[in-house]
Amino acid sequence: MTLPIPEVDRLQQRSDRAAPIAGRATLANTVAPLLTVEELRVEFPSRDVTLVAVDGVSFSITPGEVLGVVGESGAGKSVTGAAVIGLIDPPGRIAGGRIMLGDRRIDNLPPEAMRRVRGREIGAVFQDPLTSLNPLYTVGRQLIETITTHLDLSPRAAHKRALELLAEVGIPAPKRRIDQYPHQFSGGMRQRVVIALALAASPKLIIADEPTTALDVSIQAQIIMLLKRLCRDHGTAVMLITHDMGVIAETADRVAVMYAGRIVEIGPVSDVIHRPAHPYTRGLMGSIPSIAADRESLAQIDGTMPRLNAIPPGCAFHPRCPHVFDRCRRERPELMPVGPTFAACWLHVH
Amino acid sequence: MPVDAAPAIAPAVVAPTAATPAANMARLARGWDSDLAYSFRRSPVAVVSAIVLIICLGAALFAPWVAPHNPFDLATLNLLDALTPPHGLPGAKPEYLLGTDDQGRDVLSAIMFGARVSLLVGLAAVVLAMLLGVSLGLIAGYGGGKIDGFIMRVADVQLSFPAILIALLVDGVARAVLPRDAHGSIAVFVLVLAIGVSNWPQYARTVRGSTMVEKSKEYIQAARVIGIRPLGIMWRHLLPNVLGPVLVLATINIATAILTEATLSFLGVGVPPTEPSLGTLIRIGNDFLFSGEWWITIFPGAALVIMVLAINLLGDWLRDALNPKLR
Amino acid sequence: MPTSAQPLVELENVARYFDVSPPWLNRILERQRRQVLKAVDGVSFSVAKGETLGLVGESGCGKSTVARLIVGLYRPTRGEIRFAGRRIDAAGPDPAVRRAMQMIFQDPYASLNPRWRVADIVAEPIRAHGLARSSRDINARVGSLLEQVGLASADGAKYPHQFSGGQRQRISIARALATQPAFLICDEPTSALDVSVQAQVLNLMRRLQRELGLSYLFISHNLAVVHHVADRVGAMYLGRIVELAPVNVLFTSPQHPYTRMLLAAVPDLTRTGMPRTAVAGEVPNPLDPPKGCAFHPRCPYADERCRREVPRLKHVAGDADVTVACHAVEEGRLAQEAFTAA
Structure with missing residues (x-):
């Protein structure tokens, strides 16, 4: 959409977006990362169970x-x-993993x-x-x-x-x-x-x-x-x-999609939005109403995100996933490369 | 914070489901499992206070059966036993654990009977203050405008008098209006009325505040859209949701009411000596304090302190347990 | 498109002012003036049977006040509100009208009494209006309502x-449907929900409209959501409707500069990395709205007349369904081709 409203040209200038971001297909950056989070696990112990709010999350951000x-x-x-x-806040605590700012570990400071x-x-x-x-x-x-x-x-x-x-x-x-x-x-x-x-x-x-x-x-x-x-x-x-x-679409260079405490997909923003690899991301994108699309009924993901005290075994998304098969119920998928992005989904194992 | 907001208190206030024994058992199990019960079990202060309080309550409630003597049965009194010191002191008698007073009444039994009066007056006064305060607070908070202004100004005026002054006033009026001999028999009611009336503004203020918060929530608007009448909204929707802070206040107020009763009785405007409360016992004993018979006043005083302290500590715990911010 | 002769709900020049003056004593001592908040200032529209009218605008534009005026939570300061031809603004609560009009609220965590079981929440309107007598009838009705919104009847015990x-928003909808209403007022029903859940609730609301022939007044700040559900859309700014048009017209060729600005501010997923068009300025203080057209301080087309004279909602030449309150549009000062849909 173009609009005849002036006085914001300064802000309208397209950002010269960092070129090295696009098309990268490795988790490890070629540029030294500013922030590296590895296998982060955050727990909230409550009186009868320990809720795992973040479970094995890894990502990095470059300067x-x-x-x-x-x-x-x-x-x-x-x-x-x-x-x-x-x-x-206590009683929550980082129960595992590392957070590095540059070369310095900061999660245990x-x-x-x-x-x-x-x-x-x-x-x-x-x-x-x-x-x-x-x-x-x-x-x-x-x-x-x-x-x-x-x-x-x-x-x-x-x-x-x-x-x-x-x-x-x-x-x-x-x-x-x-x-x-x-x-x-x-x-x-x-x-x-x-x-x-x-x-x-x-x-x-x-x-x-x-x-x-x-x-x-x-x-x-x-x-x-x-x-x-x-x-x-x-x-x-x-x-x-x-x-x-x-x-996210208009601001981010890369995007990480989280579901039930884990990253299910991470990659360059345009790839994740236009070619989502994880069924959850696909469902999420389909459920966003848009003024550009026609007014057919919205795609919907049935059910709700599991509560932290009842995260299903295997892939946490499997009870809601339209493509679920046996392995999803048994084994938890890790992030694996799918084209330019990474997705945690067994569909992409050949 | 992924903390589940469990219904902290009385989740079944309005549920019109039939209360079968099985349902009651289930409710009991759920109650034991609730966050409130858990917090109780985790707090040693609350547990000890509750035990102390249960002993006090039991002793007071069952005084006619568990007390070693009946201090008000003149037939059993023996003036020869008067001013017996408590156990461990020279001249003590085994049947009088805490000694006797000048009339030969067993101090322990007198405390148990006295606590009965004190607790009765305290509880009844708090119930009266709660009834008055909660309904006026609900009306003020929900009605707003002029009604609110009127009720709260009355409360302000009343709060600017000390509770004891109001109690003295009510007591004075009652004495003036009622025939002289009638006063003794209704002294307890006068006390309850005096203490209850002097305490209602606290409840009204608390309830009004939380009513105004709850009133702006959408479930109240939803009830209005459905067409529920104001009284129905106040009774069925607002009351269960504003009761939490009131219960805390009431717990602590029982202690205050007991103290007020003791003060009034000590000052001589409370219950008559024929049916003494803890305050009356302290006053009676006060006369002997400097003549060496300290136990007549110290033991009722200690009983009062222990009881009030237990109630206060329990109230403090309840306040913290019901306050989600402190959890 | 609505065709029936008599609209189900009609608002005519409805206004609601709130006295937000400081207390009397402060006014005297600190010489403060009386302050009146014109939350809604002369709003007229109608909703036909089976139609969804969307109402959009930023916070403080008065759209929620409109909803509360219609259901009778507020009395209008002036103007008329009619339901099926009968005036409902002056009379006290008429049970028949109350039954025919229900509301769904924004916050699913605040709109249900936390101390009540779901079955009692849904049964409350049934009991209040005496729609079923025996507890077996009530239970059966509650069960079918819960199933209608996609919950299990056993959920009533929770x-x-x-x-x-x-799921809570579904319970709200079940409660609203309990009286078999003809008209539902939805005040930001999905803005507290996650997108995937929002899609579920929107789809449910559309299905119910089809099945039960409901009319909706759908209030939202989210234009994409309104685009998805509404047949006609009204845009509100500082207590007034500035543009009212069929949904396709409004989203493809918006007329009023404010509507254009709102549309431009909607993030567009298809164009990643592209910043949206930002508009300078913010909504003015509603206690002290600008003279003339309230939008003129932010409007690139404002001239002397806009600063002086309040524009009225008028039909746009050539389209009987579109009404706009803008001097520039009326005078043809606004280039029509300037706005082209992406």
Whole structure:
């Protein structure tokens, strides 16, 4: 669709997307990865069972790359993000695997060291911009506090940097806005402030957990644009966690599809969307209503995602899968190459 | 957090299904298995408090049968036994474990009978305050507007008087209105009324707050769309959902009510000495405190403290257990 | 397309204002003025029998208030609401109308009483309206309702928390169908659901419409969903309908600049890596809406008249089914060929 609405040309410029991403068919990157997650397992012990929220998840993100993590509620995508920034609330715990930031292992860091990593090297943007900001402090104070915590700057320099950040995330009249409180900002503007906070110490990686879900469609587009532009300008990598395939489609370079705590498919975004290899991804794509498609009844996946205390044996998707066969019920498939993507499905074993 | 929100309390409040013995057994099993029961078993403080409380309740409830003496049966009193010290002290007698008072009444038995009155007054007062407060709170919260304003202003005015003052006032009015000899027989009711009336605003406030939260939820709107009348919505939809905090408040308030009763009795406006409560016993014993017969006042006092402490600790545990944020 | 003479539901110039003034004492002491939120300000439309009217708009545009006005949760400040030709805005709750009109809510976790069994939730309207007397009749009816929405009748013995979001929304639908209504108001019925579950619920709603001849008012912020279910679509902005058109027309040749903006903001799965067209600006504070056309501060075509005069919903020349509230469209200032569907 082309539209006659001006004044956003700046934002409309097509991003020069990182070329090395396309067509890659190996899990190991040729570029040294920024973040590597190997066989991550996150458990939530409850009184009679231990719930496994994330089970054997492996992926990596290269510098400057946007990795989308998509899945329905309860798929484990947010828990994966929380594990990377070390924000799993007790009694939950990382029960296995490794998380590497560059060459450094970060999943077993003591809390104090992890706090320095958080903010300095990994920034975070969460769903609700209102609860991410402290309502009692001005936006400027929160920004300056974050800046001086992580960077060795004088108060004046920090103030200057805060103003720059606000201007960079597109907040008009930053000199006036810096002394205002979060409630004086609209939802979209608040999310911009949260992004400014995440960027404050110029981290190499941002974990964005449903950053646009609480926003209206027109504001969503603005925020996504902003995230993309900032990542391009700063070379920041993003782990974009969302349930919205539309947001993934226009933002991510690669996408990981999660189901019941595991990655069922991972690959370049256009391949996963246009040629999904896993039956779950196929069903998911078919169930998204589109204004381009005709109004036939939507493809639907029958049933619901299993609860964590009742994950079926074998492939967790097998009770809902239209192509299920005997092996799916017995054996759990690992990710295997299918063309340019990887899918965890026995259909692709010949 | 993948925590299942189990119905924490009384899931079967409105279920109109027939209660067969088998269903009751199943419900019992489910109750034992519920998160609340689990949290109870895991909390030593709650378990000890409950045991202490059950002993207190049992002793009070079955006082006529389990008490070693009947302190109010004048025929059994022996003035020669007056002021016997408790066990372990010189001059103690084996049949009076905690000693006797100036009239020769067994202190242990008096405590058991006194706790009976104290608990009765405490429970009844809390039930009265709850009835008043919960219904007024529901009406205020659901009705809103002028009704809400009126009820809550009355509550504000009442809260600005200390509970004891109100109790004294009610007691005074009752004394003035009723004939002199009638007062003794209805003293307990006056106490219940006084304490109950002075406590209702707390319940009204709590219930009003949670009613206003629940009222905005869609299941209330759904009930209105279906065409359920306001009373039906309040009784069947709102009440079961606002009762949690009220139960916590009530538990802790039983302790407060018992203390208020004790205070009033201590001040002499409570139950008459012929039918003493713990507070009356403490007051009577107070006169002997400095003449060396400390046990007459200390043991009823200790009983009061233990009972109130157990109730309070249980209430605290209940509050935490019902608060999903602290779990 | 609707053809029957009398519409099932009609709204005529309906408005609802909320007094959101600070308390009296604050107004006196802090010299604050009375504040009125015009949540809905003059909305007219009709829904024919068997039709689905979609209502789209961003948060705060008043679409949910419209739903609550129709079912009688709010009384309109002015205007008329008619159901099957009878006025329903002034009178108290009329049981017959209540039965014929039911609502499905957004949040499947809040719209079911957590302390009730599912069977009692679904049976509540049946009991309230005396549609079945004996408990055996009620149980049979509840069982068939649960099966109608794709649940098992044995599920009635469970509590809501034992179900997933999609299943709860099915329970909501079963409860709404219990009175055999003719008209269902659906306020964002799928926006709290995951996409695969959303597809299940949307398909179920379409099947029920076919089988039972239901009319829907379908409110959503998700244009793709509305495109999927609606026959006609109204776009709302700050309490007013700015465009009302048949679904194919609205999605292929939207007229109002706001509708165009909304459509452009829908993410397009077929074009990966392409950013959507972002529109500058945000929805203004509804307590202090702009003068004239409420959209003019964000509108690239706004001129002096737009800043001064509120545009009225008018038929577009050449198409009797399309109405638009825009001076620029009316004056032909907007190039028609500018919008071409992808």
